[in-house]
Amino acid sequence: DIQMTQSPSSLSAFVGDRVTMTCRASQSIGTYLNWYQQKPGKAPKLLISGASSLQSGVPSTFSGGGSGTDFTLTISSLQPEDFAIYHCQQTYNTPLTFGQGTKLEIK
Amino acid sequence: EVQLVQSGAEVKKPGESLRISCKGSGYTFPSYWISWVRQMPGKGLEWMGRIDPSDSYTDYSPSFQGHVTFSIDESVSSASLQWSSLKASDTAMYYCARDANNGKLLLWGQGTLVIVSS
Secondary structure, eight states, rough: OOOOEOOSEEEEEOOOOOEEEEEESSOOOOTTEEEEEOOOOOEEEEETTTTTTETTOOOOOOEEEEEETEEEEEESSSSSSGSEEEEEEOOOSOOOOOOEEEEEEOO | OOEEOOOEEEEEEETTTTEEEEEEEEEGGGEEEEEEEEOOOOOEEEEEEEEEETTTTTOOOOOBTBEEEEEGGGGTTTTEEEEEEEEEOEEEEEEEEOOOSSSSSSOOOOOEEEOOOO
């Protein structure tokens, strides 16, 4: 199985800050990498697919990058509604695997 | 409206069986795989596997193979996840999600909470 490791596990920031979180795969996965946002008590929501393609309706403050084994999710200017848990997922092969999540909290 | 609606929360005892469901509407149900995802309390997401509603072909994660069973009732556009003998460690939120056979999970159900306790 491909192991996905996210860092940091948690992150505190102010509204308006720029934040970046990372996701590392245990082997090269090209750009078969998706990012999801999950708010408390809710199902995850797909934000970015193919490492960098923003889903329709997702604010342009979100961006994704990387290829191979190292990926990033950047939020350029944090809004109150962005505080959530972010999960990365590889779709290079099955079993599909997720990272353990990065919890983004308000400072 | 395109949506997946899951069955309600369940409280069961160890050793009991259980089936939970996920009903699709607003789209052509056989056209998209259904993936199942587990989230244990306070933990991350775990992909359990997926099923193709067009032919009931299944692709189980090795971590869940043999412990759960996926099925389809195409007549009511519904997918099911079942256990024959629950364990306390099955306590979790279970999500179904629509998978365009590329692992991209764009549409999710609201989740079904399963609690297994003696």
